[in-house]
Amino acid sequence: MANGIDRRTLLRGVAGAVAVPALLSQATATADRAPTPFDLHFEIAHQFRPFDLIAPRFQQYDKRAAPASDKLVRTGVRPRAPFGTVLVEVRSGAAVAGLAGGGTSVLGTVDPVAGRATIEVTAGGTTTVVKSAAVTVSGSYGLAVVVNENAVTVLVDGQPVLTERDGVRALVDLRVPAVLGGLDYAYGGRGQVRLGRVRAGYYGQAGVRDPHVVQHADGRPFIRDGKLYLTMTNAGLGFFQQAHWAVWTLDLADPTRVEQVAALFFARDGVVLGDHAGQIVYDDRTRRFILLMSSWGDFDFKGVHVRHATTRADVLSGVHVIPTEQLALPTSVSSWDPALTLVDGRWRLAFVESEAQQPAFVFHPALATGPPGADYAESLTLVGADRTVDQTEGTIIQRVGGRWYLFASDGDAREYPVYDLSSMAKLGELDAPYGTNIPHPVLLPVGRDWWLVTFDGTQFAEPVLGYGGHGDLIVMRARG
Structure with a gap:
């Protein structure tokens, strides 16, 4: 629908x-x-x-993450329009990716132990899970979080598992330059997590x-x-x-x-x-x-x-x-x-x-x-x-x-x-x-x-x- x-x-x-x-x-x-x-x-x-989840000529970030990370890492780069993707190789654990900065964030998460994927928005000091879905993940996996306008989509191993637009827009408007201009591509983990390569750039x-x-x-x-x-x-x-x-x-x-x-x-x-x-x-x-x-x-x-x-x-x-x-x-x-x-x-x-x-x-x-x-x-x-x-x-x-x-x-x-x-x-x-x-x-x-x-x-x-x-x-x- x-x-x-x-x-x-x-x-x-x-x-x-x-x-x-x-x-x-x-x-x-x-x-x-x-x-x-x-x-x-x-x-x-x-x-x-x-x-392409990231347009090949428009990749802005490509690094190996630290072997273990349980915090949110801001990359220092951002898109000029609300059309971007973060791709994370996850060796093990619960991972998170999206846009973050200045107390505001729009993130997608995957927790293999809980068997849940979520989209969460932090604005005004409050974090709200705007949507969640059951997922089945074992071993290593690829996490992708895509922003298209105000729609956020979480993909696991290239397949979408949940998406939400209206719930995100009710809390933050990524189309506004003053809002988007304070947000970097970001990634990290929840608890013990091992990450590999991280890439970010304009959505393809x-x-x-x-x-x-x-x-x-x-x-x-x-x-x-x-x-x-x-x-x-x-x-x-x-x-x-x-x-x-x-x-x-x-x-x-x-x-x-x-x-x-x-x-x-x-x-x-x-x-x-x-x-x-x-x-x-x-x-x-x-x-x-x-x-x-x-x-x-x-x-x-x-x-x-x-x-x-x-x-x-x-x-x-x-x-x-x-x-x-x-x-x-x-x-x-x-x-x-x-x-x-x-x-x-x-x-x-x-x-x-x-x-x-x-x-x-x-x-x-x-x-x-x-x-x-x-x-x-x-x-x-x-x-x-x-x-x-x-x-x-x-x-x-x-x-x-x-x-x-x-x-x-x-x-x-x-x-x-x-x-x-x-x-x-x-x-x-x-x-x-x-x-x-x-x-x-x-x-x-x-x-x-x-x-x-x-x-x-x-x-x-x-x-x-x-x-x-x-x-x-x-x-x-x-x-x-």
Whole structure:
């Protein structure tokens, strides 16, 4: 269950300088020879699961603990956003890990003798066990404590044993910079305990979803050293608030080689959130990155909207906390999944409109455009929307055969509709396998082929974590 809704209901009702290698020019030439998207016949080439409790490039602490420790050790390092993990090798005894400092702590514990795992919060001089669960542990084991927003999850040997968000949030709000800024990664024991290696760093992902190619304003994909840059939503250990946004590279020579290269978090309303499901566009003319994302980071079934920011910082590497503003879209209802491209001197912005998120989600694709010469956020007007569908999202703008199209994903019809970019008239559907969830159709010309990068709804540890820990990354191919 996730906020009282099971996954089946939710899937029905939710769901610097740039060097572009010769490969890209070949791909563009191939695209110009392809008459329409309907000549492409996709088949699944790769399907795999990126999974890391600590993102490999974003480990902040790695040491051997003292042979015996029965106290809480603060590491002196901390995350800039409430998305972090502590991993502890436990040789024997009861262990504890999490965030601590200044009389406040959020910790997960495992006691093999008592056969219990707990999540406890200390605030204002009082320690409260907010949740506990029975566990069976013998001998050595691995303890992981993950913080995703205000949700804390305890894992034993890589398997979640309990998780809690609301009870933690009732006592402390880790999204507030003044609170998180006083907390270090911490670990230790209760009584006699023997510990081995301890690692800590930014949380990675239980799966990925919502892929979107990082692109230049004119639609060219952003490629360096044969690697495609794309954003993906890193699935958290739970619902939408537990996810966050990241930049990844995908090796065009071997698409199973993916690597997270940046972690992006967003400051708004006095807190730091993991807003996600958006796009990054590099505007060569102004030498700035345009970031568009959806406000899923604090979703509570009371609406979603598109937010935006611009920066000259290199958001394609490192950790960033970026202030954002709501984007003024020509709609009076909720919106998400923005897709932006500069076409013939005018910005085109595709997005999803949603008039309801409860008792069931209702959503469809829409398209806006700005005046000639205007900036991307100026005076957007509605071109059209497909209100004949109500489970369709994942808007993507792409050119095929010299013509621009808007692609989307229809969860009811289980197909990828294709729309004319100038009128939003539906032209047909892609010939491509349609999996679980509502997979986004990210089209990309590569050499003589076309790729379609997407995801599915495969969950991780759903009985403990509920809906949200999906999905597999899927790469399809079609001959051009």
